[in-house]
Amino acid sequence: MSGQITVETEQFGAAASQLHSVGDGCRVLGMQLTERQWLPSGSWESGSGGQLAVIAAEAELISGTVLTAARLANAVADHLQRARDWYEAADDAVLRAFTEVADAFVSTIVLASARLVALGAVTVMSALLSPTGIAIAASVLAGGVLLEKLDVLPSAAELQRWWENNQQHLANPLTVLLVRLGVSSGDEIANGLMNPLGDLFPHGSGAGQFNSPQEVAGVLAAGIGLAAAPMRVQRAARLSTAGTVSSVAELAATIPGITADAPHATVTKFARGNGASVYLVSVGGTRSAQFGGENGMDNLSNLSAYAGADAQALAAVREAMGEAGIREGDEVVFAGYSQGALIVAQLAKSGDWQTQSVLLVGSPIHGNAIEQGIPVTQLEHDGDLITGLQGLTCGPQDAVTVVRRNPIAEGSPPDGGILAQHALSGYLQTAQGYDQLLDPHTVEQRERLLAPLAGAIPLDTTDFRFVRAAFESETSASAGAQPRGSR
C-alpha cells in the first residue's frame, strides 16, 4: 500500500476527555482511600499502636493528594472544553470570512469570463453575418482542416486520446482545492448567472436568490426530479448473512461495490450479548451518470441528497431501513461511500434514530455536518475530487476523525482516470492501513467507531436496489428482484 496515513482529529475534546477520566478516576480512588480506616482496630492492644498511628496518619495524607489532583484535572478539562468551543467558534468565523472573500473572488472571475465569452460570441456572430466575415470564417475553417491534414494541428481523435491518457494528472490536491473553491462559490456564481445585472443592485436588494451551494443543488434536483419517474425500493435476493465487524476494513467492506449486480444498500441486524439489537446500514456510491434514469443511484439522487432534500435515493434508503425492520429510535451504525456517504450523513444528521457511529468513505459532505457528538470516521484521499465537493470546511470538530492518505504517492496510473483516487478498492486499503495504526489516540477513535458492533452477532442481512418505476419491470426481470413498496 502506498501513501502514508495521517489521522486528523479535534484535539481539545480528546484531551479534555482524557483529563476528565483522570479527574473522575482519581476522585473515586481518593474517596475510597478516605473511607478506609487506616489505623487497624486493636492496634493499641498490639504493642505497636504508636508506630501504626503514625503510618495511618501518613496514609490519610495520600487521599488528600489524590483528591487535589482530581480537582485540578477536572478543572483543566472544563477549561479545555471551553477553549475548544471558543476555538471552534473562531474557526467557523474565520472560515466564513475567508470563504466570503474567496467566493467573491472566484465568482467574479467566473462571471467576468462568462460575460467575456458571451460578448465575444455576440461580436463574432455579428461579424459572421457580413460577407467579409463569412469569407474569413470559411478561410479559417479551411486553413484548420489543411493544418490538421498536414499534422500541424492535432485532430479531434488525438485530442480525445490525449485527454484520456492525461486526465489522471488532475487528480491532485491542488485540483481538489479548486473544486472546493468552485463549490463554495457555487451560490454566488448561480446568482450572477441568473441575474446578469445583479451587480448593478446594492447588496441586500434581493437580487441574489441562493445562500449556499446546497440551495442551488436543491433547486436543480427539484426541477429535474419533476420529470423523473417515482423511485421504487426492491428487496434483492441474498444468499448469506454479512459477517461480524471488528475492524474498520470489515466495516468498509460491508458497503456495496459498484458492479452492475451489486445492491445499492445493505441492512444487517446485529444482536449484542445483552440481547439489544443494533442495525448496520451500508450504502454504496453513484452507479449512473444520468439525471433521473432507471438507476436510482444516479446524479439526480446525488443532487437531491447534497441539498438534503428528503427525496430520491435518500428517501429510498429511509424506506429500505423501514422494510428491514428499523424503527425510529433504534440503534443504527451507518457506513457509506461517495453518494452513499452523502445519504448516510443526512440520515444520521436527521436524528430519527439513535445513530451510534458513522463511517464516511470518499464523501462529498464533511462529517462536521452531522454534529450531535456522534463518532464519525471519514476516509479521504488527497487527490479525490469528489471530496472537493465538501467545499471549504473547518478541520474535524467534535467527535469527527479524518483519515487521510495519498494512495498514488508516485503519481496516478495512466489508466486510472480522473477519479482514480476515488476508487472504493483504494479506500478499503486505506481502512486496512488505519486498522494497523496503534497509537493510543487512534486506537481510542477506532474503538469509538466500532464499539456499537463489537462482539455483536449478525442475525439477518437484506440487500436493496433503487429503481425508478418506469424501468422497474425490465429490471426486475433481469435481476430477479422482488418489488416492494412504492414511492
Add this chain to the structure above:
Amino acid sequence: MSAVVLTGETEIPDELRFFDAETIRYVRAQLVEHAQALRDAANVIEHTHITALEAAALPDWISSARLTYDSTRWGIRQLLELAVSSANFVAWQYEAMMPVLDMTAAASDWLLP
C-alpha cells in the same frame, strides 16, 4: 517500674500479659489488606491515570496558553507521582510492621500458652 507476676518458672512482664495473640494476628491481617490496597491504588494511578494524563498532551497546539496547560499537567503529574511514591512507602511501612507483630504474637503464644 512494671509489676512482675511469678508463675513458678518464668517472670512475665505486665506488657506481655496485656497482649493477646489473637488480637495481634487480627491487626496483622488488616495490615496486609491496607498494604495491598495502597499497592493497588499506586498501580492504578501509575498505569491508568498518569498514562491518560500523558495522552492529554497537545503537541500541535501553538499558543502561549499551552505553556500554562503543560505546566498544570506537569503539576498534576507531580501530585500523582507523589501519591504513588507515598502509597508504596506507606505500604512498605505496613509490611515492615508485620514481622514485629509476628514476633509479639509468637512471644505472647510462648509466654501465655
